[in-house]
Amino acid sequence: MRLVTYIANLSAPRLGAISSGLVVDVERLGAANGLSLPADMLTFIDNGATMLPALNALLGSGKALPPGSALPIENVTLCAPIPRPRKNIFGIGLNYSEHVAESARTLDTDKNLPKQPVLFSKPPTTVIGPGGAIHHNAKMTQQLDWEVELAVIIGKTATRVPVEGAMSHVFGYSVMIDVSARDNRRAGQWIFSKGMDTYAPFGPCIVTADEIPNPHDLRLWLKKNGEMKQDSNTKFMIFNVPFLISDISTGITLEPGDIIATGTPSGVGAGMNPQEWMWPGDVIEAGVDGIGTLRHPVVAV
Known part of the structure; x- marks a missing residue:
């Protein structure tokens, strides 16, 4: 559904x-x-x-x-399927091996694959629905970047759940663009970089879990002004969906309606040579096969 x-x-x-x-x-x-x-x-x-x-x-x-x-x-x-989440979105950083490599080259992150999921969060005020404007505030950033991600929506409370039972806690899936101001990381902390208003385009729908029996074989892609920038598959996640649910729930209870943005593949602007960024007038399109497509203008504020 x-x-x-x-x-x-x-x-x-x-x-x-x-x-x-x-x-x-x-x-x-x-x-x-x-x-x-x-x-x-x-x-x-x-x-x-x-x-x-x-x-x-x-x-x-x-x-x-x-x-x-x-x-x-x-x-x-x-609108966004959940216009205002009850709490912060759980973001997963560095969850595709090629993205780990490109980030190490350009963002001073560790070149080694993470041994545990890298967690950050995006406040509810980051969420915008299909077609909403991504804000570019030139006073805040000159390095506005894109990341297409599979979003997982929790349907049943999860506290310290084992990997083997984690998928029973999934309600469904959606698409999210994790917008990032790369020049706003503060002493290694990502929440300001990731958490400004409009930095979580989300939608266009939630597809219930019964319609996607295997979330680990879905093509995900992103275009900037019609040019393909990211094109990969969720099978290349380092930590898959049940592992992420189990890991987060070891210390933070996941509740119905919570959202996990599962990480992005390579092809982000920061990883290009020369680097590319989003600017007012750009149009970003992103999708996950079997779920849908988002399309968003970038506007000056």
Whole structure:
């Protein structure tokens, strides 16, 4: 199932499911069939164990959709699937071997592969939805960079879970662009570099885990102004999804709706010779096969 948060006719953001080119309003579909389903993504994820099968059954029933419950996808505005996460996004640095090598050449990071996941975080205020503007503040950065990533959305509380059981805690997957101001790393700390407003384009949907049985064989790519910059596959992760969930949950409880951005492959601007950066007027496109594509302008602020 593909779930979105959408706006229609200037209304508040609402939860929708994509079906045959339509965005079906989840709450309205449920109400028309005597079921109480939520209007927001986080409440749905909180209750996914019961609500996901119920929604699947409704969408697969073959019944005509109730009047007013569905709109063509081109007639709505898609928001980030979770417009404001409850807490910081968990970012994973240096999780593809070729990216480790390019970072060591240009960003003074260790040339050796990490022995444990490298963790950082991005505040909820970094999140923007499909088409939103990535801010370029020239007073803050002259080295604004791109990173396409597979995002994992947690569906069930995870505390000290073993690797073998970690995948049962995944609700679904999405696309994220980890925007980075490379010249704002502070004494080795990345949160300011990674955590400024608009630095986490996210979407266009959440694809539920049952639709992606193997998240470790997905092509992910990124273009700048139509030119391919990153083109790789999630099979090249150093630490895979169950390992990341298990590792983080050893000391930090993962909760429903939490997001893990699983790292980026090589091809970032900092790794090029000469280095390349994002500037106002650029357009960044990024995607993960089986999930979708994001497209964002870079604007001066």
